[in-house]
Amino acid sequence: MFGNGRNGKNGKEGQNGVSNGAIIALTGIRKVYDTGAVKVEALRKVDLEIKRNEFVAIVGPSGSGKSTLMNIIGCLDTATEGSYRLRGEEVAGMSIDRLSDIRNRRIGFVFQNFNLLPQLTAFENVEMPLLFKGAPAKERRERVETLFEQVGLADRMQHRPVELSGGQMQRVAIARALACEPDIVLADEPTGNLDSAAGSDIIGKFEELWAKGHTLVLITHDGAIARRTRRIVHVQDGTVVDDAPAA
Amino acid sequence: MRALALIARLFRSAAKIQRKRMILTVTAIAWGTVAIILLLSFGEGLKRSLQTGRRGLGENIVIIWMGETEKAYAGLPAGRPIRLLPEDVDLVLASVPEIASAAGEMHNWNVQLVNRRTALNKRVVGVHPAYEELRTSYPQSGGRYIDEMDQKLKRRVVFLGDQLAKDLFDGADPVGMTLLVADTPFTVIGVLQKKRQMGMYGGPDADRATIPLSTFEAMFGRRYLSNLVYKPTADALAPVAKRHLMEVLGAKYRFDPADTRVLEFWDTIEDSKMMNAIMIGLEAFLGVIGALTLIIGGVGVANIMFAAVTHRTREIGVQMALGARRLYITGSVVLESLALTFAGGAVGIGIGATIVQILAAVQARVKSEAMEFLGTPTISIPIAVTTVTLLGLIGLLAGYFPARRAVSVQPAEALRFE
Numbered sequence: 009m010f011g012n013g014r015n016g017k018n019g020k021e022g023q024n025g026v027s028n029g030a031i032i033a034l035t036g037i038r039k040v041y042d043t044g045a046v047k048v049e050a051l052r053k054v055d056l057e058i059k060r061n062e063f064v065a066i067v068g069p070s071g072s073g074k075s076t077l078m079n080i081i082g083c084l085d086t087a088t089e090g091s092y093r094l095r096g097e098e099v100a101g102m103s104i105d106r107l108s109d110i111r112n113r114r115i116g117f118v119f120q121n122f123n124l125l126p127q128l129t130a131f132e133n134v135e136m137p138l139l140f141k142g143a144p145a146k147e148r149r150e151r152v153e154t155l156f157e158q159v160g161l162a163d164r165m166q167h168r169p170v171e172l173s174g175g176q177m178q179r180v181a182i183a184r185a186l187a188c189e190p191d192i193v194l195a196d197e198p199t200g201n202l203d204s205a206a207g208s209d210i211i212g213k214f215e216e217l218w219a220k221g222h223t224l225v226l227i228t229h230d231g232a233i234a235r236r237t238r239r240i241v242h243v244q245d246g247t248v249v250d251d252a253p254a255a
Numbered sequence: 256m257r258a259l260a261l262i263a264r265l266f267r268s269a270a271k272i273q274r275k276r277m278i279l280t281v282t283a284i285a286w287g288t289v290a291i292i293l294l295l296s297f298g299e300g301l302k303r304s305l306q307t308g309r310r311g312l313g314e315n316i317v318i319i320w321m322g323e324t325e326k327a328y329a330g331l332p333a334g335r336p337i338r339l340l341p342e343d344v345d346l347v348l349a350s351v352p353e354i355a356s357a358a359g360e361m362h363n364w365n366v367q368l369v370n371r372r373t374a375l376n377k378r379v380v381g382v383h384p385a386y387e388e389l390r391t392s393y394p395q396s397g398g399r400y401i402d403e404m405d406q407k408l409k410r411r412v413v414f415l416g417d418q419l420a421k422d423l424f425d426g427a428d429p430v431g432m433t434l435l436v437a438d439t440p441f442t443v444i445g446v447l448q449k450k451r452q453m454g455m456y457g458g459p460d461a462d463r464a465t466i467p468l469s470t471f472e473a474m475f476g477r478r479y480l481s482n483l484v485y486k487p488t489a490d491a492l493a494p495v496a497k498r499h500l501m502e503v504l505g506a507k508y509r510f511d512p513a514d515t516r517v518l519e520f521w522d523t524i525e526d527s528k529m530m531n532a533i534m535i536g537l538e539a540f541l542g543v544i545g546a547l548t549l550i551i552g553g554v555g556v557a558n559i560m561f562a563a564v565t566h567r568t569r570e571i572g573v574q575m576a577l578g579a580r581r582l583y584i585t586g587s588v589v590l591e592s593l594a595l596t597f598a599g600g601a602v603g604i605g606i607g608a609t610i611v612q613i614l615a616a617v618q619a620r621v622k623s624e625a626m627e628f629l630g631t632p633t634i635s636i637p638i639a640v641t642t643v644t645l646l647g648l649i650g651l652l653a654g655y656f657p658a659r660r661a662v663s664v665q666p667a668e669a670l671r672f673e
């Protein structure tokens with residue numbers, strides 16, 4: 009069976025990821041890092057389904073495989089074994105460019121260390137996914153401006169990342185993640201480098217996104233943050249050990 | 256456009272970090288470009304010099320000397336000398352359709368030429384009028400060459416080599432003047448245009464006097480030709496022309512047309528084919544040396560691009576995570592590599608062209624045989640095209656492999672890079 013806790017209410021709809029509305033469906037996912045001498049089994053037999061407009065926290069001790077899991081969900085890496093269906097489509101075997109397009113249009117990323125390009129202005133950083141999408145200049149401009157208003161940084165668009173605070177950088181990163189209006193937003197410890205006020209502010213933004221219908225997956229080891237989501241998946245030693253609605 | 260601007264921005268900031276290496280690499284490419292341009296333009300100069308030098312003898316002509324039979328034929332013994340007559344020129348022209356033009360030539364190696372108090376013993380040749388074009392013996396303006404009327408009327412007219420004219424007339428214009436040729440007064444009708452002559456037999460054309468063949472026969476009591484010069488209708492037909500000529504003359508003089516000792520042929524068409532082959536070899540050799548120098552620069556570019564790609568692994572990872580396709584990443588790396596290569600190439604072409612121009616200017620001033628033989632270094636369009644193509648190729652390759660490495664890692668791995 010897939011998952012645990014939440015499966016009861018819609019298990020009757022069958023195990024097909026599409027028919028029961030699962031946007032993300034991992035089955036028997038295994039990931040082995042082969043670093044020459046040592047092989048690290050970062051994930052072993054992970055089954056996980058996430059439905060549209062869920063707000064999920066992935067928690068677990070350091071080194072348990074959370075980031076590895078998120079990379080696979082985000083098509084940033086491929087599984088060694090197992091099946092991953094994204095919106096009902098098997099990801100394994102997709103071309104590199106197809107995966108790029110999926111990341112471009114379907115998935116937004118927010119990283120712990122922001123990953124903004126320091127040479128570019130905030131505006132240009134947010135514009136990048138739209139460039140890769142091939143959006144015309146006018147559309148890009150309007151979209152980027154809207155996004156900056158949305159994250160409350162309309163007056164910081166021409167700043168370089170170094171001229172922004174951590175919280176502001178993460179808000180730029182959220183704007184960038186939303187640029188191509190993805191269904192899914194993945195965040196790997198987005199508050200890890202922020203003080204608690206800024207962190208709380210960022211989680212507030214995620215709550216807004218969830219309210220707007222986005223599907224959110226959030227890695228954290230901060231219990232307080234996990235409790236603000238709707239579902240908590242516990243990962244340990246490369247596998248899901250607990251999966252329950254947030255209290 | 257905007258994507259290009261983005262690439263340029265990222266490139267500039269990477270360039271800042273690797274400035275020293277970049278300058279070194281651009282210098283290496285520039286140096287390679289200078290080397291290839293100099294080598295090729297010297298080759299080109301030499302080629303042109305050889306071409307004009309060979310043109311001095313005549314363009315694609317065949318010169319015949321007379322020998323003796325080696326084989327017995329039709330009851331006649333071997334070792335029989337065969338001598339051609341002036342009328343054989345007409346016979347050959349009439350009977351061998353592959354021969355476009357022909358002229359007979361007789362030599363007298365030691366004839367006294369006297370202009371007032373200047374007396375010189377020089378070579379005098381008698382020729383048919385067609386000799387003018389066959390042996391590129393064109394007159395300077397104000398004069399003319401021997402023509403059909405001169406030949407028909409056995410006129411006492413003389414055409415002087417330019418060096419000889421200078422020696423006899425001390426720089427004055429000799430056209431219309433009288434010159435004593437073996438004590439007989441001749442009228443000078445023209446002076447040879449200065450030409451560079453590399454192939455020659457019996458001395459340079461510049462240092463002899465030429466008179467009509469008919470006049471020569473009468474004056475010196477000669478019957479036989481020293482040489483027969485002809486030009487085939489087309490280079491490719493030269494072997495056919497030769498075979499037909501041997502058949503026609505063999506029938507007349509009763510020798511075996513396959514007898515190779517009867518007539519000796521100097522085929523300048525064969526010569527020029529060989530010369531072209533040698534020149535192509537030389538150019539290829541110089542080109543390869545230049546290209547190798549350039550390739551060394553290219554390795555530098557590739558190295559820098561590898562370093563840049565490694566240095567920017569994370570940046571590339573971010574771009575991939577945001578949906579950059581493979582072509583965008585590889586394209587930007589290759590573009591940067593091309594930019595570096597062509598920056599070096601532009602500097603190199605500038606320096607190379609300047610050096611070539613300076614050398615050409617120096618050479619125009621300093622007159623020496625050796626320099627004249629070497630020719631003027633020349634940048635031809637093929638050289639420019641070759642150089643730019645090579646630069647482009649090297650830039651592409653130097654970018655391609657690092658670019659491939661850049662996209663060979665999973666975005667997740669690239670993002671982990673410190």
Ligand SMILES: Nc1ncnc2c1ncn2[C@@H]1O[C@H](COP(=O)(O)OP(=O)(O)O)[C@@H](O)[C@H]1O
Binds near residue numbers: 048
């Ligand atoms: N690229 C990699 N190469 C080798 N080992 C890796 C790599 N990425 C992660 N790991 C290992 O896989 C395990 C899970 O890592 P990770 O998914 O980053 O855990 P978490 O995010 O939960 O801290 C760890 O033991 C880590 O050292």
Ligand SMILES: [Mg+2]
Binds near residue numbers: 074075076
């Ligand atoms: Mg992690």
